[in-house]
Amino acid sequence: MAERADLLQGTLDLLILKALVLGPLHGWGISKRLRQLSSEVLDVGQGSLYPALYRLEDKGWISAHWGESPEGRRAKFYTLTPSGRKQFAAERSEWKLFSSAVNHVLRAT
Amino acid sequence: MIARLVRRLRALFRSDTVDRELSAEIELHLELEAEELMRTEGLSPEAARRRARIAFGSVTRYREEQRDARGVRWIEESLADLKYAVRVLLRSPGYTIPAVLVLGLGIGATTAIFSVVTTTFGRLPYPDADRLIRIYEQNSPRNRWTTSVADFQAVASQARTLRVVGTIVVRSVPVAAGAEPQTMTVVPVTSGFMRALGIRPESGRLIEPADDSVGAAPVVVVSDGFARRWLGGPAAVGKNVMLDGRAHTVVGVLPRGLNRLAGFRADIWPVLQLKPPTRRGPFGMWMFGRLADGATLDDCRRELADISIRLQGVWSDFPDRDTRLTPYTLRSWIVGDGARTIGVFGVAVILVLLIAVANVASLTLVRTLRRWRELALRSALGASRARLVRLVTIECTALAVTGAALGIALGAAGLRVLLAIGPFIPRLDEARLDARAAAFAVGVAVLAAIVVASYPLVLLVRRDPGASLSGGTRTVGDGQHAQSVRGAFVVGEFALALPLLAVAGLLLNSFLRLQSVDPGFALEPVATARISLPVARYGNDTVLAEFWTRMLPALGNLGGATLVSLGDALPPDPRQNFNQNNFDLIDHPVGEGRPQSVSSWITVTRGYFGTLGVPLLEGRLFTPADTGTSPPVVVVSRAWARHYFSGEDAVGRQMIEGGCVTCPRTTIVGVVGDVRYDGLALPGEAVYAPMEQGAWRRTLFLFVRTHGTGTAALPAIRAALLAVDAGVSIDQPQAMREVVEGSIDQPRHLATLLLGFAVAALALAAVGIFGLLSYIVASRRREIGVRMALGADARAVVGMIVGRGLWLAGLGAVIGLAVAVVTTRWLAASLFQVSPTDPVTLGLVTLALLVVALVACWLPARRAATTDPVGALRTET
Numbered sequence: 001m002a003e004r005a006d007l008l009q010g011t012l013d014l015l016i017l018k019a020l021v022l023g024p025l026h027g028w029g030i031s032k033r034l035r036q037l038s039s040e041v042l043d044v045g046q047g048s049l050y051p052a053l054y055r056l057e058d059k060g061w062i063s064a065h066w067g068e069s070p071e072g073r074r075a076k077f078y079t080l081t082p083s084g085r086k087q088f089a090a091e092r093s094e095w096k097l098f099s100s101a102v103n104h105v106l107r108a109t
Numbered sequence: 110m111i112a113r114l115v116r117r118l119r120a121l122f123r124s125d126t127v128d129r130e131l132s133a134e135i136e137l138h139l140e141l142e143a144e145e146l147m148r149t150e151g152l153s154p155e156a157a158r159r160r161a162r163i164a165f166g167s168v169t170r171y172r173e174e175q176r177d178a179r180g181v182r183w184i185e186e187s188l189a190d191l192k193y194a195v196r197v198l199l200r201s202p203g204y205t206i207p208a209v210l211v212l213g214l215g216i217g218a219t220t221a222i223f224s225v226v227t228t229t230f231g232r233l234p235y236p237d238a239d240r241l242i243r244i245y246e247q248n249s250p251r252n253r254w255t256t257s258v259a260d261f262q263a264v265a266s267q268a269r270t271l272r273v274v275g276t277i278v279v280r281s282v283p284v285a286a287g288a289e290p291q292t293m294t295v296v297p298v299t300s301g302f303m304r305a306l307g308i309r310p311e312s313g314r315l316i317e318p319a320d321d322s323v324g325a326a327p328v329v330v331v332s333d334g335f336a337r338r339w340l341g342g343p344a345a346v347g348k349n350v351m352l353d354g355r356a357h358t359v360v361g362v363l364p365r366g367l368n369r370l371a372g373f374r375a376d377i378w379p380v381l382q383l384k385p386p387t388r389r390g391p392f393g394m395w396m397f398g399r400l401a402d403g404a405t406l407d408d409c410r411r412e413l414a415d416i417s418i419r420l421q422g423v424w425s426d427f428p429d430r431d432t433r434l435t436p437y438t439l440r441s442w443i444v445g446d447g448a449r450t451i452g453v454f455g456v457a458v459i460l461v462l463l464i465a466v467a468n469v470a471s472l473t474l475v476r477t478l479r480r481w482r483e484l485a486l487r488s489a490l491g492a493s494r495a496r497l498v499r500l501v502t503i504e505c506t507a508l509a510v511t512g513a514a515l516g517i518a519l520g521a522a523g524l525r526v527l528l529a530i531g532p533f534i535p536r537l538d539e540a541r542l543d544a545r546a547a548a549f550a551v552g553v554a555v556l557a558a559i560v561v562a563s564y565p566l567v568l569l570v571r572r573d574p575g576a577s578l579s580g581g582t583r584t585v586g587d588g589q590h591a592q593s594v595r596g597a598f599v600v601g602e603f604a605l606a607l608p609l610l611a612v613a614g615l616l617l618n619s620f621l622r623l624q625s626v627d628p629g630f631a632l633e634p635v636a637t638a639r640i641s642l643p644v645a646r647y648g649n650d651t652v653l654a655e656f657w658t659r660m661l662p663a664l665g666n667l668g669g670a671t672l673v674s675l676g677d678a679l680p681p682d683p684r685q686n687f688n689q690n691n692f693d694l695i696d697h698p699v700g701e702g703r704p705q706s707v708s709s710w711i712t713v714t715r716g717y718f719g720t721l722g723v724p725l726l727e728g729r730l731f732t733p734a735d736t737g738t739s740p741p742v743v744v745v746s747r748a749w750a751r752h753y754f755s756g757e758d759a760v761g762r763q764m765i766e767g768g769c770v771t772c773p774r775t776t777i778v779g780v781v782g783d784v785r786y787d788g789l790a791l792p793g794e795a796v797y798a799p800m801e802q803g804a805w806r807r808t809l810f811l812f813v814r815t816h817g818t819g820t821a822a823l824p825a826i827r828a829a830l831l832a833v834d835a836g837v838s839i840d841q842p843q844a845m846r847e848v849v850e851g852s853i854d855q856p857r858h859l860a861t862l863l864l865g866f867a868v869a870a871l872a873l874a875a876v877g878i879f880g881l882l883s884y885i886v887a888s889r890r891r892e893i894g895v896r897m898a899l900g901a902d903a904r905a906v907v908g909m910i911v912g913r914g915l916w917l918a919g920l921g922a923v924i925g926l927a928v929a930v931v932t933t934r935w936l937a938a939s940l941f942q943v944s945p946t947d948p949v950t951l952g953l954v955t956l957a958l959l960v961v962a963l964v965a966c967w968l969p970a971r972r973a974a975t976t977d978p979v980g981a982l983r984t985e986t
Binding site: 031 | 130131133137
């Protein structure tokens with residue numbers, strides 16, 4: 001198994017939103033997609049995935065509905081809401097600013 | 110936002126469904142993860158499942174976190190705590206029942222008085238009621254009285270600061286609406302009165318300006334209750350009511366439930382038609398108005414002062430140059446002296462409530478100490494301190510809310526009791542325990558919960574219960590601190606109870622003194638009734654004189670009656686519903702432009718003094734020679750004579766009566782004993798004028814002296830009068846003893862209610878000290894056992910315990926006494942012949958308090974003394 005990195009506080013929401021930008025997913029699907037997208041580096045602790053999903057739902061950024069999974073099972077699918085999409089854009093630009101600043105600091109000698 | 114709320118509510122109330130959905134979601138996750146592992150790493154299904162589970166972590170913890178994320182965890186936990194708290198409270202009835210009862214009583218009493226206060230001082234049932242005023246005549250800060258026709262007509266035609274002004278008089282006249290006439294309070298009003306108040310009729314119309322003029326058709330507005338009882342309800346308008354033997358047409362019905370206007374309670378409101386005045390007086394009319402838009406009370410006061418000065422130029426018969434028409438708010442007139450009574454009650458209930466809360470706080474403190482081990486165990490098992498704090502808070506809140514529920518029920522009952530007793534508090538009959546009062550009860554309960562929970566919470570924050578478990582001590586606070594806190598509670602309870610006892614004692618002492626005052630007339634064989642003759646047939650003095658000259662001798666032989674007479678006042682009457690008159694003594698004139706003296710002016714028939722047993726002290730009584738054509742004479746009371754002719758002989762002196770300089774002078778012909786007309790508390794200065802000199806009135810009090818007792822002679826007299834004229838109204842039959850007792854109802858009610866509060870306070874304080882000493886005895890059983898094993902006798906043990914208790918009670922009493930001495934001063938106006946710091950009363954109540962404390966201390970002390978030393982040493986308690 002590849003080396004895995006801990007998630008920085010607050011980045012989980014951003015990642016979940018990113019995973020959902022591409023389309024509705026159920027919980028396990030989100031966790032799998034994040035693993036794939038990060039080339040197995042980021043492993044979302046599942047114990048924190050579901051609370052995060054509920055939190056995002058509570059904030060109204062994602063919505064949930066029960067449906068049929070590709071594996072043919074009843075699953076709860078999460079979809080990005082319009083306000084979630086806005087939130088994603090905002091968080092992404094914030095993250096870019098933040099990471100470039102950190103990189104800048106680290107490059108300095 | 111709403112979607113979010115719905116989701117949260119769903120999470121809270123449908124937590125089963127939400128949890129089931131969550132389980133399904135986790136289950137799916139685990140299955141998919143296991144399948145993935147089987148596929149990618151070739152694990153067996155069991156191993157894959159295990160790995161998936163391990164990767165997922167604790168499902169239970171996750172669920173808790175999940176609930177946290179849903180934002181309902183604290184509610185769910187609080188509900189669990191509440192369930193637990195209720196279970197725990199039910200399991201310890203020895204704590205819960207007294208605590209809830211004591212809180213309920215305290216909250217109930219406070220809530221009932223709160224309802225009264227909010228009603229009395231609350232909004233008056235008129236639109237824009239703050240702009241309503243009552244106008245008095247006033248010549249010094251303390252002396253104000255009613256107004257006259259001349260005053261009213263001047264104000265009505267000249268005042269610009271008033272939008273509308275109206276005047277009323279109060280009469281007792283025979284009223285007949287189909288049935289036998291009965292004397293009722295009737296309030297004739299001018300149209301301005303009802304228009305100023307701004308009320309709307311339930312049906313028909315109110316009195317209107319066109320009705321005011323002399324000669325207009327007599328009309329009347331009646332209360333809704335009267336219309337339904339006598340006039341067929343909605344059909345009342347257009348019907349006739351006989352007022353004073355004269356038909357009045359009902360033109361309107363007042364709104365339902367409104368039978369009191371501007372503080373006057375009556376069912377019948379006929380029009381008052383005023384003729385132009387011939388002089389400034391007589392006064393005796395109540396004037397009310399509504400301020401014009403933009404005008405203030407001060408504007409009005411200035412304008413009325415100008416009008417007063419102009420009035421003095423017009424009328425010379427009232428020479429007092431200091432008198433001004435003066436406006437006061439309607440509210441101040443309605444609340445009046447009631448504020449003091451309410452203040453006494455309010456302070457009393459707050460003291461009782463404080464003592465109750467102190468008691469419950471003390472009980473809760475003991476309980477917390479006893480439960481320390483349980484709290485320690487919970488702490489050891491992982492309950493956070495925050496969670497323990499919440500547990501204690503919720504327990505106290507549950508207790509207080511139950512107390513509030515009981516308090517609301519008791520408050521409603523207490524209010525009914527108060528209404529039944531009927532102490533004089535303005536608008537008391539309007540008081541209801543409404544939603545606001547219920548909210549107040551809950552608010553008080555919350556405050557009580559805070560006080561009750563505070564010490565246990567401080568304890569929880571200061572000391573870690575977890576630490577005490579390892580330390581091996583079973584309880585905390587056997588030590589000095591908790592006990593000194595409880596000791597302080599007990600001292601406080603006694604310090605609060607003593608002023609209350611002092612007030613109750615002073616009022617009781619005052620009442621007993623009042624009760625023993627000689628009213629100035631014979632009580633037992635005299636009965637009285639009120640008689641009204643209708644104006645239609647008895648409109649002038651000649652007819653009245655004829656009727657009574659014929660009837661009085663005839664009535665004197667009926668039903669065991671020996672003496673019968675008439676008077677226009679019923680002594681003692683603290684509300685002073687009788688005439689007053691101004692006079693100027695020829696030998697001691699007040700001087701030009703100065704206010705003349707005013708005195709109670711009682712008109713009586715010749716036999717009056719004999720019937721009531723009022724002794725003649727000097728001069729003579731009225732004789733058959735005193736008639737309408739002979740020179741006017743009066744008889745004065747001894748107190749009057751001493752006031753105006755101190756050290757001189759009053760008999761033979763002359764005066765000018767009622768400011769009438771052209772009338773013949775009035776001569777004082779005799780001095781009689783003092784009858785307490787203004788109430789038993791006042792000296793009884795009075796002037797008596799003979800009715801036979803032409804002052805016959807249509808509503809009079811009949812006085813009957815009989816061989817027997819009570820009112821036995823009255824039915825025969827009533828029958829005889831009705832046989833002569835069926836239109837005569839006779840009511841209010843009572844023995845003079847009842848009249849005297851009724852006149853001191855108000856101080857009696859005040860003393861009784863305060864005594865009730867004081868006894869409750871003392872009982873609560875006694876329970877407090879009893880509880881503390883019982884606890885001390887129980888927790889020091891071993892020590893007491895050791896002392897007794899070493900030879901201390903029972904008396905020493907009792908002395909030790911009782912001494913401790915009495916020291917606390919005594920300290921409380923000293924503090925309370927100091928408070929009482931300072932605060933009872935403002936009670937002075939309610940006391941009769943008792944100083945607010947009367948040493949005998951204060952001494953007696955202190956003694957009573959200490960005796961009760963002694964008994965409350967002695968009971969636990971005796972138990973300590975009967976401790977079996979061996980048993981106490983052998984058992985671990």
